């Protein structure tokens with residue numbers, strides 16, 4: 001029964017107003033935070049060599065997001081140590097950077113991170129004489145096509161863990177002491193929005209990215225007050241070789257699936273402004289949308305099916321189209337008519 005006295009009505013009205021006020025304050029904080037990260041940071045660009053140090057180191061730099069970090073850092077007057085596994089692509093990138101940023105020095109290190117822990121001894125001598133300002137732990141791979149863990153071969157499994165997990169820890173070990181001694185520097189760890197959910201059929205990939213996220217956040221906490229910045233970047237879909245090898249749906253960059261250059265032009269300026277970011281404002285909105293949706297589905301009996309679609313882009317395309325609406329109603333549409341009830345997504349095997 002509803003209370004009828006004036007006092008009770010007043011109390012309910014006050015509670016309602018407080019709830020709305022809380023919501024408005026949170027929204028305003030989110031919007032201001034977003035403006036600071038993605039607008040102000042681009043207007044007020046930092047002098048990267050002066051703030052962090054002269055050299056940048058980028059792993060997995062011959063394609064996609066890593067390549068754009070290397071080019072963008074060079075365009076901001078940083079010398080770049082380029083690390084990847086294909087010498088032709090490495091020397092080609094050196095040439096591109098020389099043309100685009102003539103005053104900048106580059107060096108290449110040819111390593112395959114899937115070879116295991118020996119690669120760090122090979123990289124270390126290249127770092128000795130350098131004022132390393134920024135490390136971008138970018139290198140990452142996934143298993144193609146997505147499949148249940150029982151079908152993942154040994155040959156696919158251990159390289160994935162060496163590349164996605166060990167490289168982040170190994171490279172951080174190589175540069176962190178030097179940065180701490182100087183009292184400046186930055187490490188950018190490229191995680192993934194995929195780490196936000198359990199991801200059946202790409203469970204190991206998502207878990208490696210959850211490792212990156214948690215390791216990076218812990219390190220950020222430990223480095224507080226030292227002058228060293230640790231940033232976690234968790235992109236959503238970016239149109240790169242990695243994604244395009246799964247599906248043709250994302251070959252053409254668009255608002256929700258930017259090109260790697262659009263993504264990095266947005267992500268790099270957030271360094272120093274945010275320790276934990278999607279790197280790209282639309283992906284930030286997507287994260288909120290999926291997060292809220294996930295919270296609801298946590299109460300459903302088949303909660304992981306929601307997550308499983310996310311790493312099967314061919315089949316998830318209808319979902320992606322829906323998320324373009326990016327509105328609250330989308331969450332409800334997905335919740336009411338989404339994979340758990342519509343059957344358009346295959347069951348887990």
Ligand SMILES: NC(=O)c1ccc[n+]([C@@H]2O[C@H](COP(=O)([O-])OP(=O)(O)OC[C@H]3O[C@@H](n4cnc5c(N)ncnc54)[C@H](OP(=O)(O)O)[C@@H]3O)[C@@H](O)[C@H]2O)c1
Nearest residue numbers: 060062063064065085112113114140192237238240241242
């Ligand atoms: N694209 C996305 O939608 C997306 C979303 C979230 C997170 N991410 C993350 O972003 C990072 C970059 O992904 P991307 O999409 O730019 O990938 P990509 O286009 O496939 O580029 C990966 C880069 O890493 C290099 N690489 C791969 N395996 C290597 C190994 N074993 N040793 C040395 N270098 C190796 C590749 O060299 P080659 O040129 O020789 O192949 C290439 O330069 C990854 O950590 C990924 O998990 C990507």
